[in-house]
Amino acid sequence: MAERVGVVGGGLMGSGIAYTVALKSDAVVSIMEVNDELLDRCRQRMGKLIQTGVQRGAITSEQAASLGDRIRYVTDLGALGPAEIVIEAVFEDVPVKQKVFQQLDQLYPPKTILASNTSGLSITAIASVASHPERVIGTHFFNPVPVMKLVELVCGDKTAAETVTFARQFCEGLGKEAVVARDRPGFITTRVGQAYMCEALRCLEEGVGTAEDIDKGIRLAYNFPMGPLQLLDLIGLDTELKIMESLTRDLGPRFDPGPIMRQMVADNRLGRKSGRGFFEYEAKPEKPVKP
Template sequence: MGAGIAHAFVLAGAHVTIVERDEDAAAAARDRVEQAIDGSLERGLEADRASLVASLATATDAAAFAGCGLVVEAVPEDPALKAEALARAEAAIDETSVLATNTSSIGIGSLAGALARPRRFVGLHFFNPVPASRLVEVVVGDATDAQVVADAQGWVEALGKAAVTVRDSPGFASSRLGVMLGLEAIRMLEEGVASVADIDAAMELGYRHPMGPLRTTDVVGLDVRLGIAEQLEAELGERFAPPALLRRMVAEGRLGRKSGRGFYDYD
């Protein structure tokens, strides 16, 4: 996800710095972004590869964020981990910079509690895969400054994407609706209502979804979807309780496309 966000901003003409946990992770992130740039060029993007690559830097210390106008946190969906990453990033930037989180389910207000400048904090919820998805949710916390919201909407538009602005609430709009659909599809599979392919085809052909809920879960990652469901269950109740099939598949390492196998086989 972080590499996808970096790729989107590089293509939009921004100077981008990726901060990773160690040198190996930083090198891997650069490789992912450069491969994504190459893919964009192969698909017809008219740009100079050398210039795009030169606008990308990597580091292992949050101090590298000094001077950045926007920092987007994209660590895993763990509240403590996100709070730590956001605090380190905030300490490296000045009072005019904006700090954003890419969380898909954790409340902006709860993350803002660990920050010194919550008015400069906003949610920017990108969707996976970032290059192919047009939607970005701009999530507004109680303390978020109105100008920060306007700036965030402008950044999304500059990326060639569409901004949907939502009030801070569990699961926002997209995760709350998308997870509910995905969980019900898994329950239907669990109950033997229909096959994986037929459940997906019902939504693709009947409701014109570009991708069915089970294949979407594979793309998102079953472990990610499980984490979001558990978060929403804790905040909104048992209607978001993860099905046993989802828990079992995650325990077996069937995480979707990234592991080679989920509801579909990608080997």
């Protein structure tokens, strides 16, 4: 298990990953955000995760104190410090991620594993800027990270077998289960999941059912824990829009999100994170995550 872990990007996923790593191991975890304001938001998110864990009896106050001591916050990649693995969770955009990997590749010795939490972008493309692409891999965690069991490991064209072994052991050490996917657009889970969510969007657009009935129908018909539109709200419509547009470019118009999603993102109706998406979240507070 790694003793020092870096996380780049302290948003929804970066915070969840950092929290889970600190909770499930003794590692020192450093998180990097682009400025003090966003770092502060990340610190607050992390505080909420820890507090919720204590309130629910999932972690003791000693564990909470240990987590607080072992999570560090920085605004400079160079200040992340030594690490056996650095996990990137920045915006879903190849050039943005490439810039991060170019810098990480220069900062870290070849034995440090560099992982991307991308939901569907090419690991080969992201790794192409690195002088050691063999240590680059996709570690696709799911939201909410403390709860979701799966990590999809994605092998780029040059990812080494040792990198896959390290990533698998690291994820299993966090109590996760791993599947391995080839580096094809959307991998396994995003490709199949987006097809399902796109079809729900088309049903809404064509007036086949209301948002409530589409979600209720799918939940009860297939025994899913939540409907496709609720899932879009949970993931975030801005993140989803980027994923669907990228899959449309790579795999064709069956992944086109359609006008409803675009308008909602333009109106800042992003789902839970903005309090309103297909459903309202302002009235009742967001249900806390059980670690």
